[in-house]
Amino acid sequence: MIAAAQAAQPAAPAAAASAEDPYLWLEEVEGARALDQVKAWNRATEDLLTSDPKFASYESRARAILDDEQQIATPDQVMGDLVANLWRDAAHPRGIWRVSPLAGYRSGKPEWRTVIDVDALGKQESKSWVWHGADCLAPDYRRCLISLSPGGTDADVVREFDLQTGRFVDGGFVLPEAKSYVSWVDADTLMVVSDFGPESLTTSGYGRIAKLWKRGTPLASARTIFEGEKGDVSTAPVAVQDGARRWVFVRRGKTFWTSEHRLLTSAGTLVPVPLPDDAEFEDVLGGRLIAKLQSPLEAGGRTFPEGALVAYSLEEVAAGRAATPELVMAPSARQAIEEVASSDNVLWVKALEDVSGKLFALRRGADGRWVSSAAALPANSTVSLLSTAGASDTAFATVESMLSPPALYAIGFAGAPAIVQSLPARFDASRFTVEQRFATSKDGTRIPYFLARRKGLKGPVPALIHAYGGFRAAQTPTYLTGQPYRAGPLGMFLVEEGNAYVLANIRGGGEYGPEWHRSVLRENRQKSFDDLHAVAEDLIRTGVSAKGKIGISGRSNGGVLVGAALTQRPDLYSAVISGSPLHDMKRYSHLLAGASWIGEYGDPDKPEDWAFMSRYSPYQNVRRGVKYPPVFFYSSTKDDRVHPGHARKMAARLGEYGNRFYFHEYLEGGHSVGADHAEDAKRAALLMAYLKRELGGAGK
Template identity: 65%
Template sequence: MIARLALATALAFASSPALAQETDAEDPYIWLEEIQGERALEQVREWNADTEAVLTATPEYPVARAWAKQILDDDRQIAMPDAIQGDMVTNLWRDADNPRGLWRIASLDSYMAGAPEWRTLIDVDQLGRDEGESWVWHGANCLAPDYERCLISLSPGGTDADVVREFDVTTGTFVEGGFTLPEAKSNVAWFDEDTLFVGTDEGEGSLTDSGYPRLVKLWERGTDFTSARQIAEGEQTDVSISGFSVLDGDTRWRFIRRGPSFWTANYSLVRDNGSAVPLPLPEDAEFEAVLDGHVIAKLNSPLTTRNRQAEAGWLVAWPLQDVLDGKPAEPFVVFSPSETQAVEEVATSENTLWVKVLDDVSGKLIEVRPGYPGWFNRDMDLPDNSTIQIANTTGTGDTVFVTIESMLTPPTLWAVPGDGAAKRIASVPAQFDASRFTVEQRFATSKDGTRVPYYLARPKGVEGPLPTLIHAYGGFRAAQTPKYLTAEPYRSGPLSLFWLESGNAYVLANIRGGGEYGPRWHEDALREKRQNSFDDFHAVADDLVAQRLATPGKIAASGRSNGGVLVGAVANQRPDLYGAIISGSPLIDMRRYNKLLAGASWMAEYGNPDVPEDWAFMREWSPYQNMQPDPDYPAVFYYLSTLDDRVHPGHARKAAAKLEAFGQPFYYREAIEGGHSVGADREEDAKRAAMLLAFLNREIGDEAE
């Protein structure tokens, strides 16, 4: 696999009609799409074994694996407030003894004092042993305001599909005869204490083309699900439809969300009897929160409001009672970011809207409160040049929990009240000597003149070019912000730290397609504009070379999921620039992606390959169709999971088969469990981090040929 075949063989393959692969019949590797097919799995086992034989034999592998496991299992991690439930807080705790986690609860007072007194509710590892299942925790939805009953989602092996069970927090047991749903990609939420919103797989006609629920039903306690009353349905071509509720003070507001595409939604307000009235939100607006009787949404296109013209990226509110009463619900602006800012997160406490913005990618927290004649806001006094993330908020009182970190500063959890000083709750101790490194934000100029930010981390005092790892995403409005180097974005443990400790450079690139500068940053890489994100990535790499910080051929491109499209495209377009590619859970074959698992849900992002006009521009950059035999093509490491039911494992499998036919080097690691997140536990994450380090050293390290 890793050795090259004769170039003549590769060139013969390149001249065959199969290279074009404009139809399924022309794809010689389509058999690898049979996820559990024995022939396909035998090929996977062979590739896995070949990769492990090479990379686990390197001297750095056992050291890196042990170090990664130690970092990932460190019990000095922050016990994050996964949910604030009245005067209690819940947390899922994972460590060496509990790799799948302990779901536990403590009083909010003890948590705020920094000495939480935890009571275990569910031991996920023990539950799996007792039931003979490989359970992976996927969350709890507890009914406010009492929070005594919860809907627990458990995934067999880490897939997106869950089993849902009702749990009683007061007794610490699953409810006998309570609400239970079998394994499926279900949409489930509380309507009231005895009724659920449910959308699930009921057989033919119940799912959309994307594989998500097409129907919303109300299921009453004590009845068979077959008697559940349907209250809404979507189209077969929709992405999904779901019901949910939000508690605003003492009022429970209920909604239905129908998603015609990934980037559009129609919302309705649901009355107590299950009937619904449409909300006046624009179809491309993002539902963010409910506060003070208003629904708050982020705009993605301009809107005329009663107090001023609102632009894309602004937050706007509509009065819900007017909607119920059949009156015109006039929207008004509640927050407008500056030109360099983008709203990234929104959360509510009892009386406050908390808005986290990015300002040239640096985090800021803003408090927004209802008032007359307009809502007012103020910036909270928190460290500059940091990554800030909202962890949770209190339902009573106005406190928000946030984490603050940077590449060189470990995360600290703060409780930030609406009035008074912020309080430090917990912090991760330093896990490396940060004084040995420098981090700076730089800007590259893309092909069309766009200014593209990126973060560069290097050993302090080193001059000249270094082997460099560049990670990016570039899609789905997902901004990439700098995190502490032991918790970077590969789902692979502390790879970036290991790479820096080896004397190399690490870059996080904020290319278009993400949300770093609001809707415009995303829209500039949609569909026919996708090449902009690839050009941005090339621009960052070229800027590093021009500044004598990196060398062509000694640069690795890393991307995961949507990032698989990115790194596959840049490898095809600039094999002169990149010496290695890390491609995790990747999308690669854009000719067939909409026919594989959840792929149809992303056509608003990429285009529909079955429409000739769309395929015309997608064909220009689709990684699979543009792969060519080239002796200078960068070595690729594919990592993924057999049980990924979001991005089909066939993408990586077929790309690996193509490279093998070309005689080009590649490495392959397909974990059996883990779903789209790949690793079902930290042991797998540690192995992957160590193998990826060995791969980078072998292909672009200073010792590489």
């Protein structure tokens, strides 16, 4: 998904937009005319698709899967000897935040204690609260900052909570609704970046001013310690607990992909951290800042390769001395480092190797060399590093594949991984097969994709290709009850009924390290579209599917992808699912958080950038007289990250030119579109009914 903005930017005045755009009124998010149109489109879509004879069974089955109490109770945060988890089921659609002793949790016998019932709290306070997380202060983890969003927007309210008493703290820290960044400095001090009024935001709509806020004082009196530039993307605090020490930083996001970090010293001053501006801050371990390089680095008489992890001594940084990096881990040509987390003495690194997950544990020896060992987890799987338990040097990770349900493992540095919890199968996997294949893109690049279908199936059959292609976000094959993203068990429904489901690893993600992403930035975006076309054509070439039977799916940044694909190759695709999409690339940087993504796409207000963006911008490339595949748009009115006007305007333009489309916009849910399981289940059923109508009957 596209990265969250920390503050909404109002739409540019209509007068500033092209006079040729007749649908600017659809950018009025809560405008009466716009909402009337949305409601009419919603009714038409529901009236048509709910008539599918199997719609009710799709919806009820999806809801049962999503609400089933046999879920992985993920360790959202390990807090000393406690594990915290947000649990959702039929009785608690918005969730309960609960804790269990770590020992019981690790043994597979947790003893849960409910701390906050989000549904009950919302009812009590007459708010449609959606959980946005908790930040509890080490080492005692008693005081927590609870973030709650009204309706699922990126904006939230932050309130101080006492974990011991189970109550919000009277007279404690409270931040009003805004898109804020906040971190503990110590028990009586917060670092806050928020909307402090006029001129406190960047042009991207993010906060640019960091303040230190002392307990018992008004927020208005908080001391400013850093101010970013108006033209930056953002400013944000970064706080990391490293054993008994807490390291606090200010991150200045100069562009989406470049930043500067400053360390807050004990004297309350800031000193610069010598990270390359395109490096990614990952964690702190043993007084060393761990960062991932996005380009080669020359330092200390050696060259560190792009994609590698390096470490800097924070003691040297705090003292104002030159800190020379040391190599922690360098991935192979087939690997990409994706996730990093530390426990008290171990650095845990999740990497991809030809898009399969691997987990490594690293320790720093007395000689300064880092020693790595690979965890013995199932091969050819997706591994997700969830959290770590500090003192016990344990990592918790889930392992799954398209045909294997998730299992939660506890992994120690030396011992064999132990299964904490495993889920039962939701379908008979013996009937299906999954294989990794490679298509050849227009420029000769090999593009991996995963193909799931029924064993012994004779093609060509309807096929759905899901892809993303941006923001370094790798697409890995997870259990079919959750494929594709935000569509619940749609992948499972498709494969069960004899269709093919495909997950494409096109360029723009992080599947093969920095270059896999960098190669399609800005003027090179067309390569990601070519990659998608290559996968579709490979399905045709190999007899898996055929023209007239291929659908594509993309969400958020994936909306740019599928929008460009449908305008470029309407002959190749017969169904298009476009979720929370970007489509009007001429206006995107003036809508909500759009300006923050200029580093990814380019600046449409600069003629030299619009010259290449205009060649693919979906909204501007819809042509009269061309028959386009019927698109299913889904989005949320409360999406304050990607403006709902993108989907609305694209639908209106397609309709104006005589093309059929489907449209469904939820009021709540924010950029994720689903505020609860009921909405997700309905979406899965609507999409399945849509694909059957547009791609034909299932394979036999």
